[in-house]
Amino acid sequence: MFTGIVTDLGEIATAEGAQGTLKRLRVHSSYDPATIALGASIACGGPCLTVVAVGPREGGCWFDVDAAAETLDRTTVGEWAAGTRVNLERSLKIGDELGGHIVTGHVDGIATIVAKESITGGDDPWGPTARFTIKAPHALAPFIAEKGSVCLDGTSLTVNSVNDDMFSVLIIPHTLAVTTWGDRQVGDRLNLEVDLMARYAARLADARRAE
Template sequence: MFTGLVSAVGTVVSVAGEGDLRRVAIRAPYDPATIALGASIACAGPCLTAVSVEPAEGGCVFAVDAAAETLMRTTVGTWARGTRINLERSLRIGDELGGHLVTGHVDGLAEIVARESVTADAWGASERFTLRAPAALAKFIAEKGSVCLDGTSLTVNGVTGDRFTVLLIPHTLQVTTWGERQEGDRLNLEVDLIARYAARLAEARA
């Protein structure tokens, strides 16, 4: 489990393999001594397993394997050397739950259809993003509810049909990959866990 609070930004250093299995090596500022083999790390949203860890200058390089389901549902298949990704270590008992409960199981891809600056002050400008959700997932996205986009827990500001908006403050734009995002980019989307189960229970009752 995760919270959607990004703890570091990593950089892809290599991608190996083709077809239904890729091994991705990621440079990160984490202490390699704190990452056990088999540890779960959210990489731009998807929960992936560390299959190797090596010390590197300023942190470590860890590798993860992405199989067919992950490659089909997420952006992992598009990653290449130099791709920057949001990272989060798995939640530990006793940690502060500052975002919302995130499983790391990506539901689909959302597309950015607009980006606009809405406020500016001494700390920088906030940005409003409008995104389009896949039709099958739009029903799970509610105003003032939570979504996880590329591993970031965000509050939904508004919803119109299959489109929804989120607001990014300057701090989040600076410490995640959101500052780089532009119209046309596709992001890993995980809908709120509670919304998903509530909808399933409603369907069962019907």
């Protein structure tokens, strides 16, 4: 379980395997290797992946994760290569601050950036702010609500507006600086996880209609 609050910006060091098969990724991170156990769950760019190997490196650690066919089919992980930067979050511990919203790391589908607008310029003392307009897969659009929560590439964000299968999010300067959002451009594909409560509410509504 996660919150969508990114705690490190990692980089893919190596990627072995191909789309549709098991893919092993080595991630470079600033995490302390002594705190990562084999079998630990780390959200990497959205998907919850299991650590299968870990070791120290200058400035932090490296860790290996495996992505199976389901993950490769539903996420952008199959597109990752050496040099790809990914948002990282360690799994929650009892007593941790729930700063974002409840995130499972189970990606529902892939969304696409269709517009990017700079809200403040470089003269702003806090740096730029950006509004992104994003197109969701049609089947997932009903789960996205104005002022609700959504997880994109592992970041917990508030939905600003919704228009059919299009929605917008506002990214503040801090988030642009410490996550992959600072690199994002029109046409980029994003791992989308809809709000957990919306998912279950829709399932219950379907069950009632079936009755």
